[in-house]
Amino acid sequence: MPEPYDVITMGRIGVDLYPLDIGVPLARVETFGKFLGGSPTNVAVAAARLGRRTAVITRTGRDAFGEYLHQELRGFGVDDRWVTEVEEYPTPVTFCEIFPPDDFPLHFYRQPKAPDLEIHPPELDLDAVRDARIFWMTGTGLSAEPSRAATLAALQARSASARTESPAPEFRTATVFDLDWRPMFWDGGDHSSVAPARYREALAHATVAVGNIDECEIATGEREPHAAARALLAAGVELAVVKQGPKGVLAVHRDGSTADVEPLPVEVVNGLGAGDAFGGALCHGLLAGWDIARIMRYANAAGAIVASRIACSSAMPFPDEVERALAEGAVTEAIAAGPSGAAS
Numbered sequence: 410m411p412e413p414y415d416v417i418t419m420g421r422i423g424v425d426l427y428p429l430d431i432g433v434p435l436a437r438v439e440t441f442g443k444f445l446g447g448s449p450t451n452v453a454v455a456a457a458r459l460g461r462r463t464a465v466i467t468r469t470g471r472d473a474f475g476e477y478l479h480q481e482l483r484g485f486g487v488d489d490r491w492v493t494e495v496e497e498y499p500t501p502v503t504f505c506e507i508f509p510p511d512d513f514p515l516h517f518y519r520q521p522k523a524p525d526l527e528i529h530p531p532e533l534d535l536d537a538v539r540d541a542r543i544f545w546m547t548g549t550g551l552s553a554e555p556s557r558a559a560t561l562a563a564l565q566a567r568s569a570s571a572r573t574e575s576p577a578p579e580f581r582t583a584t585v586f587d588l589d590w591r592p593m594f595w596d597g598g599d600h601s602s603v604a605p606a607r608y609r610e611a612l613a614h615a616t617v618a619v620g621n622i623d624e625c626e627i628a629t630g631e632r633e634p635h636a637a638a639r640a641l642l643a644a645g646v647e648l649a650v651v652k653q654g655p656k657g658v659l660a661v662h663r664d665g666s667t668a669d670v671e672p673l674p675v676e677v678v679n680g681l682g683a684g685d686a687f688g689g690a691l692c693h694g695l696l697a698g699w700d701i702a703r704i705m706r707y708a709n710a711a712g713a714i715v716a717s718r719i720a721c722s723s724a725m726p727f728p729d730e731v732e733r734a735l736a737e738g739a740v741t742e743a744i745a746a747g748p749s750g751a752a753s
Contacts, residue, residue: 413540415461421447422467423501445481445722455689455725464488468524474500495524510677530562547589551607564614588620612644619650668702675713675740682721683712717745
């Protein structure tokens with residue numbers, strides 16, 4: 410029997426074209442950096458940077474950008490065996506603008522349809538999904554068919570297996586729902602009439618839910634952090650993680666344990682990849698069996714490090730960087746510069 414993956418993620422992938430000019434409107438930007446992108450893909454990269462065996466389930470176009478994404482995944486140590494091509498649609502591209510400390514507009518080019526929404530249920534390796542120690546999916550995967558059906562099939566395989574078997578904890582740690590609310594991907598946008606019901610359907614199969622206040626509101630109707638956490642637990646998860654930006658993160662477990670952790674001080678350059686770094690570190694901490702306070706502190710530090718850098722995927726920290734930031738109580742200039750001494 411093949412060794413189970415530590416983390417399998419499923420969902421968005423694309424090419425991030427980020428300006429190398431900070432504080433400049435997109436219309437005036439002259440130079441860009443090209444990076445692997447897509448939130449669940451970045452989570453797989455982040456967990457791999459922390460020493461975990463990861464893979465991603467997604468699709469690209471049959472084009473040069475698709476080839477680039479395969480090269481990047483392999484370079485980051487992420488298994489790309491379930492990254493397949495779609496003939497009809499181009500690989501998505503995302504541009505951003507960088508206005509620190511808290512304005513980072515995103516411009517998605519995913520038309521007429523993103524290949525990662527063309528994941529079909531029969532294509533899934535459900536044995537690998539069932540056996541993975543952590544399976545990570547996102548709200549975007551619920552926004553369109555056949556991706557929605559495939560995402561639910563993976564979730565149902567996980568929860569059905571958990572009900573019928575008693576696997577050792579080291580072989581099934583968590584099924585994580587990253588609430589990942591992107592209204593531009595849904596019919597009706599912010600006023601989508603179907604998103605809340607689809608979120609509730611997925612929550613019934615998840616053991617961990619992660620989201621910011623806006624995302625929690627879509628999933629539960631609640632904006633107050635403690636009320637949102639309670640609502641997520643009532644929806645079926647065991648651990649609710651509510652990200653509050655500059656106010657830190659709240660984690661509440663069904664067993665009654667809680668952690669309310671302040672953010673690590675950092676001079677923000679680009680906040681877009683911080684949540685993905687947080688996700689990869691969350692997976693790492695769950696796999697290590699840490700208590701939730703330690704997990705939240707570690708994940709906060711990982712996210713802060715990426716916020717101090719321009720890129721997302723290539724900016725994901727290594728364990729020694731996270732430990733150093735925790736020890737120093739802040740993301741210093743030296744940590745932000747990265748192992749090579751140059752900002753990632």
